[in-house]
Amino acid sequence: MSExxxxxxVTVDWSDDYTGGELSGRWGQEGHEKYIFRPYRKQYYGYFPPNGGNFPVTQSGDDWLIFFVSRPTKADPSVVVGWYENASIIGGNRPRPDADNLEDSHDIGPFSYSARAPYAVSIPxxxxxxxxxxxxxxxxxxxxxENGVDKKSRxxxxxxxxxxxxxxxxxxxxDGVDPGAAAPIDPVLKRKVERAAISAVKADFGKAYRxxxxxxxxxxxxxxxxxxxxTGEIWCVEVKGTAGGRDAFYITRSERNADVRIKAEDGENSLRRWQLALVTNALDPKRRRIQYFxxxxxxxxxxxQCLQWQAVPKDKDPA
Known part of the structure; x- marks a missing residue:
């Protein structure tokens, strides 16, 4: 990897995805960074909040590596939420080319940008x-x-x-992901983390269980x-693994409803019990933690929190 x-x-307000999801922080859900990881025609458009009211000026070259950082709450430390590769800093505060197609706000006007890039990495x-x-x-x-020289203070x-x-x-x-693809990638919640989490839970149950x-x-x-x-009691375990330390995960409808389904199928005397195993820091044995629910x-x-909905036609009233 080249240096x-x-x-x-760039410090931005917090969002779970930056593709249109809700923001939290200074500006709430009206911040321009709301779409920094949603591409338009294979380009990403990043927003720089102003420093003291001043937006960045145009920088020479298109070889910028731009890290976006944020924090869930004021009490939390800042973390990397993603970055741009081979980016250009356009400067100012220009409307995105697809601004007319995005959700708008009468308070801030069209969503705008200060940098663009052909490739981005978004961290879940x-x-x-x-x-x-x-x-x-x-x-x-x-x-x-700048120009290969690090600032001493940084x-x-x-x-x-x-x-x-x-x-x-x-x-x-x-894991076979093309690092040059013009699309956000999910670089951590993938097979490597899943395998580590599965192995950790299997080891935790041990030989006392089939x-x-x-x-x-x-x-x-x-x-x-x-x-x-x-005893013959059976634990049906859904495993969720993360590379980070936050207690957060994604769950499908069938996984969330599995306990109800098992109880309906087996009746009152069922030996099956559903359980969630949340494995944080799955790739780091020293910091790994397993929680059961x-x-x-x-x-x-x-x-x-619902991140998307399936829309189906409403039943028409009989004539």
């Missing part, structure tokens, strides 16, 4: 584990390397950012089946 000559770091919310160094206070945007920031970029890119290549793998069988609503050798505990411990 970038120019690096910028549950896998954002690259924390910025403690005490590193960033402005809205900062140039931390040298400790550049190192972990480049190391993280290399780790994520290597992981994406190992084991069946249900990952390739659709409709079960869980990945693994463990039968207690002494039954269906009721899961519902009471987490807020479920």
């Amino acid at each position: 970038p000559r120019n690096i910028a770091v 919310a549950a896998a954002r584990d690259c924390l910025l160094p403690k005490g590193d206070s960033l402005r809205s945007f900062s140039y931390v390397r 040298m400790e920031l550049v190192k972990p950012l480049l190391k993280y970029r290399e780790r994520v890119s290597d992981g994406a290549s190992d 084991f069946k793998d249900r990952q390739q069988q659709r409709g079960f609503g869980y990945d693994l089946e463990f039968a207690d050798r002494s 039954d269906a009721a505990q899961m519902e009471s411990s987490f807020e479920f």
